[in-house]
Amino acid sequence: MEDDVGTLKIRPLSPELLEYAIKKLNEDPKRREADVKAIREWLKKQTHIIADPSDQLIVSFLRGCKWSLEKTKVKLDMFYTMRTMAPELFKNRDLNKDAKLREIIENTYFFPTGHDFEGRKVYMMVIGKDDPEGKIKMEDVIRMNFVMMDYMVMHDDETIVKGIVQVGDLAMMKMAYATQMMPSFMKKINVCFEEGYPFRPQAMHMINMPSFFEKVMKFFQSFQKEKITRRQAVYGSNWEKMYETVPKKIMPNEYGGEAGTIDSLSKKFAKELLEFNDWLIADEKNGVDEKKRIGRAKTKEDLFGMEGSFRQLEFD
Numbered sequence: 001m002e003d004d005v006g007t008l009k010i011r012p013l014s015p016e017l018l019e020y021a022i023k024k025l026n027e028d029p030k031r032r033e034a035d036v037k038a039i040r041e042w043l044k045k046q047t048h049i050i051a052d053p054s055d056q057l058i059v060s061f062l063r064g065c066k067w068s069l070e071k072t073k074v075k076l077d078m079f080y081t082m083r084t085m086a087p088e089l090f091k092n093r094d095l096n097k098d099a100k101l102r103e104i105i106e107n108t109y110f111f112p113t114g115h116d117f118e119g120r121k122v123y124m125m126v127i128g129k130d131d132p133e134g135k136i137k138m139e140d141v142i143r144m145n146f147v148m149m150d151y152m153v154m155h156d157d158e159t160i161v162k163g164i165v166q167v168g169d170l171a172m173m174k175m176a177y178a179t180q181m182m183p184s185f186m187k188k189i190n191v192c193f194e195e196g197y198p199f200r201p202q203a204m205h206m207i208n209m210p211s212f213f214e215k216v217m218k219f220f221q222s223f224q225k226e227k228i229t230r231r232q233a234v235y236g237s238n239w240e241k242m243y244e245t246v247p248k249k250i251m252p253n254e255y256g257g258e259a260g261t262i263d264s265l266s267k268k269f270a271k272e273l274l275e276f277n278d279w280l281i282a283d284e285k286n287g288v289d290e291k292k293r294i295g296r297a298k299t300k301e302d303l304f305g306m307e308g309s310f311r312q313l314e315f316d
Contacts (some may be wrong), residue, residue, distance in 0.1 A: 006286040009055045011156060016119075021161050026067040035062060035069060036277035042073055049291035051080050051286040060153045060160045061316055064198020077288075078196040084287035085300050086188060089143050093280045095273070100140045101147070109146055113259045114250025115163055120202055121158045122246060125168040126262060127177070144188055150283070151276045163202035167246060171208035178216050186216075188304045194225065204232045205246065207239040212246050 001019060003012035013021060021027040036058050043049060053076070061079070065071035083090040097100055109126040116122050151157050193199070209217070214234075221229045235242060251257030252265060259265060290297040 004029060008033055008036060008059070010059050011056065017157060017161050021063060023062050024066075024159065027063065030069075032059065037066065038069055039072060039076070040068075040220075043076075046077065046294075048288050049077065049080050050289060051123060054154075056154060063160050064200060065141070070192070075196065077199055080286055081288045081298060081303070082196045083190050083283070085292075085298070085303055086192060088139060089146055089188075089192065091284060093143065093147055093283070094149075095277045095280065100137070101144055104136060104140060104144045105147075105270050105273055107266070108144070109266070111264065111265040113167075113257070114247070114251065116164075116203070116246050117249075118202075118245075120162045121156070121163045122165045122167060122250060123159075124252065124265075125166060127170050127173045139175050139185075141177075144274060146192070147273065147276075147280065149193075149199070151273055151282070153198065153274075154276070154279060156264045160198060163200040165202050165246070167251075168204065168206045168240070169208055170210060170213060172205060173210055173213055175212055178213050181216050184304065191304055194228070201228050201231060202244065203240045205235065205239070206232065207235045208237060208240070209234050222316045272290060 001015045003015075004016045005012050011020075016026075022029075037056055039058050043051070043053075056134070058072075058076075060070045061075055062069075065075055079204070092098060093101065095105060111124060113124050115120050152164075204215075217234070221232070233242070248256060249258045252259050253263045254262055288298075288300075
């Protein structure tokens, strides 16, 4: 089955991915153009949204929302709303000018390794890599996370169609990172990820989690949807059980796998991210003007506010 994309400027899916998208995501290649057109017509009426998304971005959101036009509209609105409401995470992301992001990207700790037993792409995170003194701020790490997520929205059809699987090694997690994870910041991250992106998290495996980070993890999970929490597994220093779903051979060489070294995998993905920089620069102009929103304007308190008073987590 070949994927006929018509006049849309999108990548055609492989026969296997197309079959999956049709069966699991309600994708109908014959309706694609009409649905993208419907989203564009809707966007024209949303005078508060400052953006002109590509066909590829719109299709990624449609797929992530299982081709529900109404869910896609809500997610797209939030995607652009975040850019104005959380500028500390989504503005000033020129990788050639921002020294902090450049430092992180050149020591990238996040990269694809291979596929799990269900054929889903696996991304790995090595937290604290090349930061022995814990000098990198978590806000910059999260900014970089959203850069990578934007990259995947625009370039990773496998992850958009089949969902994202992550493996995180927290062996080098510093206490300094944990103490920066204020409850209000954790909620903001979660809202941006869950409500503003078209990803469908399928599994997250966390290995070598230090005891001090358990409190952060549990608090972060309190903001998550229950089904996402159920798909997260935490392992200590023995993660053999993970290999029941993640083939050992797709892990980096340092973990006994065959995917290549962490350094080689990091550098390869860093190169791809740097080539994405023009998109990030163009994205600077995107956002919302709440004065023009039809109906009640959104506020930061509406989106990220918290009931009660939480100033910080206490660590023993």
